[in-house]
Structure formats: C-alpha cells, structure tokens
Amino acid sequence: MKKLIYLLFFVNCICNWSCGKKEDEYKNLDCSSINASYTSTIKPLIDANCTSSGCHDAKSSNGNLTTYEGLIIRVNNGTLSKRVLYTKDMPKRSALSLEDRERIKCWLDAGAPRN
Template identity: 35%
Template sequence: MKHVTLIGVIIMAMSVLGSCEYNYEEETLEMGNTECELAVSYASTIRPLIDNNCMPCHNGDGKEPFAPDLRTYNSVMGIAGLIKEVTQSRRMPKEGSLSNEEINAIKCWVDQGALNN
C-alpha cells in the first residue's frame, strides 16, 4: 500500500511540475510567434544589439566562464539558435533587458537563416 501511495504522490508532483514548465514554454512561444515581415540585417540590427548588450561578458577575454565569444559573425552564427533561445526565455542578457521588438528581431534573423547581411 505504501508503494502505491508513493507512486501516486510522485505522479502528482510530476504533473504539477510539468504543468509549470508547460506554461513557461507556452508563454515563451507566444511572444515569439510574431510575423517576420521584413528581412533583418545582421550588420544594422543584430550586431549593434550584441555590441550593446552582450559584450560585457561575451568579449573573448576569458573572464566569464562558459561565455561564448561573440565578437565575430562566424561565432554568432554558430550559436544563433542558442542566442534565439536564451533571449526569448529572457535568460540573457544577464544585465539589462532587451525589448520585445529586439527579441523578435533576433528570432526573425535566426529564422531567416542567420545571414551575414
């Protein structure tokens, strides 16, 4: 009987935790469903966002552990999907915040192929 009760408690806990995670993902995805009507330029839109918001930690100096170097297009393009994910979830940038429009610009740029344009 104790095993059945324990299994019931575990299943309930997993469903509660799973529902919280589901709501979080749903909110994140809702924000990212904005249409990408115009092509987003790396040079005029994405690069300035990175320079103004990411360079304190992602400048290649090695002071921040696990902070990828984002000084070049190739390094940014190599982790473009990750950049999209961490900005949409608002885990990055650590200090400061991006507007919904800036986050959507990153999403659109990645969805459009993360071009060097």
C-alpha cells in the first residue's frame, strides 16, 4: 500500500511539472503586436486545420467549428485552449506552429471576441 501511495505521488508530481512547463511557453507572450481577430486570423486557422479535414465540419459529431457559435462552445468549456495550446493533440494531422498558437492564445486572452 505504501508503495502505491509513493507511486501515485511521483506520477502526480511529474504530471504537474510537465503541465506547468507547457504553460510557460506563453508566459512572456506580448499580444500587443499580434493580430488576433476572429474573422481575419482565427477563423482561417480553424478552417484550414480543423474543418477542412472533416473532423469538425458542420456534419461532424466531434463538434462543428465552422461557425463562431460552434467554436465558442469549445472556448467556454476550455477544450480549445487545452487541446490546441497545451496538450497540442489537436489538430490531429499536425500541431499548429508556435506563431499560430500564440495568435489563438492572444485571441482567447482578449475574451475570444467575435471581431
């Protein structure tokens, strides 16, 4: 039993350390010079990487990200930021570039406006 407790403690420490490291990637991000408009930046990124593959199009059971209304659901429940910015397991084909992730982060930090 003691070994199991130590193992769980160790796994938790590693998990917390690795999760914290991922957040540091955006720690010093300055959004003042980054275009983070939904219409000109975010929607084209989502269309090119998430909806064109059929994963999150209007017919998808994985969630429709073709509209602002569909995307804001993922913003509000935290899955967009978690999956795209931190675990980076979305989009499935390949992770977005740091520059694209920074644009998304700045848009999210601005309150995910419909601009």
